[in-house]
Structures are given as structure tokens and as C-alpha cells.
Amino acid sequence: MKPRAFAYHAPASVPEALALLAEHSHDAKVLAGGQSLVPLLNFRMSAPEHLIDVNRLPGLDTVVREAGGWRIPALVRQRTVERSLELAAAFPLLPAALAQVAHPQIRNRGTVCGSVAHGDPAAELPTVLTALGATMHVASTRGVRAVPADDFFLFHFTTALEPDELLVGVTLADLPPGTATGFAEFATRNGDFALAAVAGVVHRDDDGVVRSARLVAAGVAGTPVRLAAAEAALVGSALTPAALVAAQHAARGEVDPSGDIHAPGAYRKQLVGVLTRRVLTGLTRQGGVARAGEHGR
Amino acid sequence: MPENTVGEDTHRITTTVNGVTQESVVDSRLSLADFLRHRLRLTGTHVGCEHGVCGACTVHLDGAAVRSCLMFAVQADGHTVDTVEGLANGDELSPLQESFARHHALQCGFCTSGFLMSAAEALREGPVDTPERAREVLSGNLCRCTGYAGLVSAVVEASDGGEGRG
Numbered sequence: 001m002k003p004r005a006f007a008y009h010a011p012a013s014v015p016e017a018l019a020l021l022a023e024h025s026h027d028a029k030v031l032a033g034g035q036s037l038v039p040l041l042n043f044r045m046s047a048p049e050h051l052i053d054v055n056r057l058p059g060l061d062t063v064v065r066e067a068g069g070w071r072i073p074a075l076v077r078q079r080t081v082e083r084s085l086e087l088a089a090a091f092p093l094l095p096a097a098l099a100q101v102a103h104p105q106i107r108n109r110g111t112v113c114g115s116v117a118h119g120d121p122a123a124e125l126p127t128v129l130t131a132l133g134a135t136m137h138v139a140s141t142r143g144v145r146a147v148p149a150d151d152f153f154l155f156h157f158t159t160a161l162e163p164d165e166l167l168v169g170v171t172l173a174d175l176p177p178g179t180a181t182g183f184a185e186f187a188t189r190n191g192d193f194a195l196a197a198v199a200g201v202v203h204r205d206d207d208g209v210v211r212s213a214r215l216v217a218a219g220v221a222g223t224p225v226r227l228a229a230a231e232a233a234l235v236g237s238a239l240t241p242a243a244l245v246a247a248q249h250a251a252r253g254e255v256d257p258s259g260d261i262h263a264p265g266a267y268r269k270q271l272v273g274v275l276t277r278r279v280l281t282g283l284t285r286q287g288g289v290a291r292a293g294e295h296g297r
Numbered sequence: 298m299p300e301n302t303v304g305e306d307t308h309r310i311t312t313t314v315n316g317v318t319q320e321s322v323v324d325s326r327l328s329l330a331d332f333l334r335h336r337l338r339l340t341g342t343h344v345g346c347e348h349g350v351c352g353a354c355t356v357h358l359d360g361a362a363v364r365s366c367l368m369f370a371v372q373a374d375g376h377t378v379d380t381v382e383g384l385a386n387g388d389e390l391s392p393l394q395e396s397f398a399r400h401h402a403l404q405c406g407f408c409t410s411g412f413l414m415s416a417a418e419a420l421r422e423g424p425v426d427t428p429e430r431a432r433e434v435l436s437g438n439l440c441r442c443t444g445y446a447g448l449v450s451a452v453v454e455a456s457d458g459g460e461g462r463g
Contacts (some may be wrong), residue, residue: 001347008325008371031372038367039348041326051325055371079361103437105415106349108361109368165439268390 022141025164033110036118069173078107093181096251097124098111119159123194127218131199140165154221182279196218196271200279220257229254251276310374315383323370330354332370341381352438355411362418379411393455402451404442425456
């Protein structure tokens with residue numbers, strides 16, 4: 001339960017961090033909040049020779065208002081986002097989902113970007129950021145590139161990040177008026193990983209007709225999963241009970257989760273349908289945010 | 298930047314632990330929890346699961362409750378750490394600790410320091426005056442004696458008393 005010895009680097013600037021990553025990309029890990037990485041190190045499931053601690057990088061620990069949206073830089077703690085009134089107003093989905101990310105002691109330290117870079121398919125943040133159509137900003141000595149969330153998550157714990165790249169920030173475009181968002185999760189205990197979770201971002205016109213929808217499920221595949229059939233079932237219709245049922249069945253039908261010690265695949269499949277409907281029901285009630293957080297407590 | 302040789306990677310750090318400045322030289326891989334226990338002999342912080350689940354190692358880093366098993370001591374350089382040893386004022390227990398004693402909020406005691414540090418942070422942030430809220434606050438720590446009823450009562454009473462400074 002002790003990590004293998006490693007060389008510890010604490011760069012004082014982003015260029016210095018990127019140079020270290022370039023130099024040691026064969027066997028280096030970036031340490032931010034450490035709430036996922038350090039357990040892996042302690043179990044020696046990960047044993048890098050070099051640990052590049054980015055916690056001393058300046059100017060990356062507060063959210064930034066930009067033209068048309070927000071930026072969440074690399075060192076913004078999950079707790080900071082959870083408590084940001086401005087971000088809560090712009091993206092109520094964020095605090096709704098963050099409340100279900102582990103516990104305050106973890107969120108005090110864990111970063112938003114760290115969760116994204118870790119790429120756990122059962123984690124809330126990758127799912128919610130995919131639903132919000134976030135853009136991941138990735139830097140290396142070779143330059144900076146922007147990767148849409150839809151292209152970022154590749155497989156379990158595998159992302160579009162190359163070994164020499166650092167996720168320097170996530171940006172979110174402001175949601176257009178008429179957008180409602182919701183999140184629903186089922187976990188057996190408070191703070192556990194989701195057996196399944198669904199995040200929804202639905203844009204309706206003045207007549208209440210759905211113009212676009214993004215529905216994303218967690219915990220049912222190697223990445224956050226767009227529920228494309230359920231989205232298609234909604235577009236062009238008002239959020240009528242019949243449309244909700246159609247979306248529920250579509251969502252259930254388009255995922256094929258595997259089972260594990262926590263729940264069989266068929267159960268998770270059923271959950272995705274139910275959670276999809278709960279998210280959508282929440283949207284019809286509020287026209288705004290559904291905080292349909294569900295814990296089996 | 299000079300290359301560090303794996304296995305000989307040590308760092309000089311300065312931390313403020315329970316108000317006392319500590320200068321130390323630590324291996325990269327020394328956890329904050331082990332630093333507190335083995336180097337500073339502050340053995341009130343306990344090490345349970347060593348992967349961030351049980352909460353026994355909870356301490357305050359710059360006032361925020363964190364898992365000291367998921368941090369390396371070198372990362373605490375320049376920061377302030379408070380442990381369970383810092384809660385009491387000499388022999389006088391803090392109101393939260395008094396409340397724990399009154400409500401039998403501990404049995405074997407292994408998890409207690411982590412629960413105290415988690416609850417102390419929550420009480421500093423705001424009231425924890427309902428059992429439901431207390432359960433939420435306590436949910437990040439595990440008690441294998443399952444003494445949760447006493448823990449919930451203790452935290453609610455500490456909050457009701459307006460003595461939530463931990």
C-alpha cells in the first residue's frame with residue numbers, strides 16, 4: 001500500500017510542466033488533486049518513474065468568465081465549482097452532479113480537469129461535461145489543441161490526451177435561452193460511483209418543442225455514452241408523457257452495459273431508461289433544472 | 298532542472314502543523330499521513346484503507362478537510378496542516394469532542410479522529426442541525442463498529458449548541 005519510489009517534479013510554470021512532460025512522457029503521470037491517481041499509486045496499479053505535480057502552477061485555480069462562456073482551468077477544485085454561484089447560475093447541472101461526486105473531503109482536493117483526464121466512465125463530471133458540449137484544451141510543447149468532449153473519451157480510463165499532453169482547461173459555452181438541464185443518478189450509497197447516471201441538456205423553442213437534446217449516460221460503457229436514439233425521439237416533439245416514454249424505451253434499448261459485482265447489466269440497462277425519464281420529467285416541471293439526484297438511501 | 302534519481306528523491310519542506318512550524322526532509326513518496334504519524338509522531342491521525350475511502354486519515358489542509366493518505370508530504374510544503382491533536386485546548390476538549398464523549402460517538406476509536414476532523418470542517422461552514430444533514434456530513438467516513446447513531450446525535454448537538462468551531 002505504498003507507492004513505488006518516483007522522481008517528484010513541481011514545475012512553477014506551464015512551459016516548465018510541458019517540458020518535463022515532453023522529457024519524461026515515456027513514464028510520467030500528472031498529479032493534480034490526486035484523488036484517483038494516488039489510490040492507483042498506493043495499490044501500485046500505476047507506478048510511473050516521474051510524477052509531475054501541477055499544483056504549483058500559477059493562475060489556474062479560479063474559474064474565468066470568457067466571451068460567450070466559462071473556462072475551468074486545470075487546478076480548479078471540484079468544491080470550488082460546486083460553490084460558485086456564477087457557475088451554478090450558468091450551468092445548474094454542475095452543482096447538481098458535483099453533489100454526488102464522492103464526499104466533500106475528496107472534492108476539496110479533486111479537480112474538475114483531473115476527473116476529465118482520468119476518464120472514469122462511471123464518474124459524473126465526464127458525463128455532465130459531455131452533455132454540456134464542453135471543449136477540452138490540451139497543451140504540449142507541440143502546441144495547444146481543442147478537443148470536443150464527444151471526441152475526448154475513448155475507453156475506460158483512456159482519453160485523447162497524448163502522454164506528453166496536459167489538460168490545461170475545460171471551456172463551456174453559455175447555454176442558449178430555452179435550455180433546460182437535469183441530472184439523475186442511482187448509487188447504492190451516498191458518494192459511491194454511479195451504477196448508472198444520466199445527464200440531459202434540452203433546448204426548446206417558444207412553443208415548447210424540442211429543437212435539440214443531448215442525453216448522456218454514465219456507468220454503462222467504457223466512456224460516457226450519448227443516448228442518440230433517445231435524443232432523436234425527443235427532437236421535434238414537446239415533452240409530452242408519450243415522448244418521455246418513447247425516450248425512456250429508446251435509451252434503454254441503445255445501451256448494452258456489462259454486469260459486475262455491483263449490478264447485473266440488465267439492471268443497469270433498465271436504470272438508464274428510468275433515469276432518462278426522470279431527468280426529462282424534471283425538465284417538464286421546471287423548464288429549468290432537474291435536481292433529480294437519486295440515492296438509495 | 299537537475300535530474301532526480303529515483304530512490305534518492307528527497308525534498309526539504311516547511312509546514313505549519315497545529316500552529317508549529319516544521320522543517321523536514323522527506324522522500325517523494327512519503328504520504329502526508331505517514332509524515333504526520335512517523336516523523337512528527339502525531340499518531341492521532343489514523344491510516345485505514347490508504348486509498349481515500351475510509352476517512353480515518355482526514356486532516357485539514359489550509360482549513361479544508363482532506364485525506365492525508367492521498368497527498369504526499371512534499372505537497373504540503375508551504376501549507377498549513379491541522380490534525381486531531383489541534384482540536385483540544387490543552388486538556389480541555391473542544392465542544393465537538395465533548396459532544397462525541399457525551400453521545401458515545403465512538404467505540405473502538407480508530408475512526409474517531411477522522412470523523413472529528415470531517416465534522417469540524419462542516420460545522421465551521423454552517424449548521425449541521427438535522428440528522429439528515431449530519432448523515433450527509435458523516436458519509437465520507439466509515440466506522441466499522443457502526444456507531445453511527447451516536448455520531449449523528451453528537452454532531453447535531455454540537456451544531457445546536459452554536460459551538461461549531463470544532
